[in-house]
Amino acid sequence: MPQVLIDHLLMPVLKIGVVVGMVMGVITYLVLAERKILGFIQVRVGPNRVGPWGLLQPIADVAKLLVKEDVIPRRAVKWAFVLGPCLVVAPALVIFAVVPFGPPSTVTGGEQNWFITDINVGLLFVLAFATIGVYGIILGGWASNSKFSLLGGLRSAAQMISYEVPQGFTLVVPLLMAGTMSLNGIVMAQYEQQVWFAFKFLPLGLLAFFIYLVAGIAESNRNPFDLPEAESELVAGFHTEYSGMRFALFFLGEYANMIVISAVAVTLFLGGWLPPFPNVGWLSFLGLGLPPAIAGLFWFTFKLFCFLFVYIWFRGTFPRYRFDQLMELGWKWLIPLAFANVLLTGLVKILL
């Protein structure tokens, strides 16, 4: 096989395979972890029948969903009904293409970079594909030809336009701090400036991180912003009419979104694969004495899982927002805050 094919075809395909496989594996057990943690929060046991500690529960769930009858309502718009779930999952997975999981070859001195690709408009890439995902929900909700689904789709659209704006603006803050839009470049900037961007220009970085966190939860339709599927109001919202594997795809999409938003947040604000306090000498044991690539992967994954835990924790503790409260929070609080934050960050950057 010629070298050019290995470099531009085989290696990327292998990397993509590994990343997608890992994400799917994490999703499978994230569902179990969520049920276990929710059980703990609500003082009950959680799933414990299938396998030791319920470890085989996700496999049983998947098997059940796979063999379930796939129902398409007679009056549904068939192509949109089929396309909807795919449009939720695919963009979330595509975003992983630009997330740096570990240090680039310039740091490790190795052959390979620990990311699939590094494009100079990475941040915009993340934003653009994150917004495509909402079409899956809107299309699916509309195509189901059911009132509950339509209301879920509507809510999703409204939620999207309220939270996309503060999210876009708050991402300008790490962009200003790093001076580049490449995600790898942003982590490298944190490496060179020796500070995680969440803690740069305190409290500006922290505020940006907070706004991104809230907007990210709203974007992935998780509690307390899970209005599009609100069980107690809309039966199951946009996926009321879905069953079997198509329903599972929506589920998969939600968790893939959770993971990708966490990964991007970790990359932009929490130093990506950098260990904590990389500049403090006596804390260098946080590199764990491992090769930099392995330590980087460890810290990235560790931060990612902390983030996912926070997601689940939120679900266990916060009540759902009412619809008008959610819009008010987005338009009247987050957008002005994000604007002010961008202005202040720009000022501070120029003045320092």
Added chain:
Amino acid sequence: MEFLVQHGADLLFYVFAVGALAAAVGVITLRNPMYCAISLLVCFLCVAALFLLRHAEFLALVQVFVYGGGIMVLFLFVIMLVNLHRLRESSVFGEYAPMAVVLAVLLVALVLFVFLNYDQQAVAAAPGAFVSVEGQVVGNSEAVAWTLYRDYLLPFEIASVFLLVAMVGAVVLGRKS
């Protein structure tokens, strides 16, 4: 294989150009407003792909983010909210037809003018690398920023004021007096 490597970009151009045109025709011919909106979205995405083929990554992704993500979601929202029935056969926009014809002719004239007058060599030399004032090669987004905020600062600011005026006007019109 050799053919694909050499002409891949051209082939992709035709795929996306045909896609954009077909979707654009769909926008004005389909009867169900939901289908029209989805066609418009497909058209936007195809145009973004065309930008990408010209190495305008910034423009392409902003196109997806702003038009695909923001404006079309708003359109779909409004369509789902106000009208779920098929448009009646009567032509809703009939009274605007003369104005539309005039505008269309003007637009075609403008496109023809640009098409016949552009500097082929300059366009062929452009993609990929851009040179900033200090003479260092910078990326695509930097090039856009230099152009907007240095060379065309005044027109850019005037355009933003116009947009603000439109927004304030819409709010004033929409408010119940």
